[in-house]
Amino acid sequence: xxxxxxxxxxxxxxxxxxxxxxxxxxxxxxxxxxxxxxxxxxxxxxxxxxxxxxxxxxxxxxxxxxxxxx
Numbered sequence: 001x002x003x004x005x006x007x008x009x010x011x012x013x014x015x016x017x018x019x020x021x022x023x024x025x026x027x028x029x030x031x032x033x034x035x036x037x038x039x040x041x042x043x044x045x046x047x048x049x050x051x052x053x054x055x056x057x058x059x060x061x062x063x064x065x066x067x068x069x070x
Contacts, residue, residue, distance in 0.1 A: 009034075 011019075016030070023033035042049055 019033055019037070020030055023030045026033060026036075028036070039049055
């Protein structure tokens with residue numbers, strides 16, 4: 001998976017509270033909610049952003065056994 005870019009973001013406290021409430025309602029973190037909101041805003045402007053391949057979850061395959069697709 002590609003590394004995520006980390007940077008400080010300063011938000012108005014009222015804006016952060018609104019994003020926090022929305023994130024809680026959607027069962028997401030504030031970070032994930034901001035990412036969703038940014039993707040939606042870019043899409044409305046006609047800019048498509050490719051999604052990175054999600055991290056693989058679960059145990060690694062046993063040694064000597066081929067991986068089976070999910």
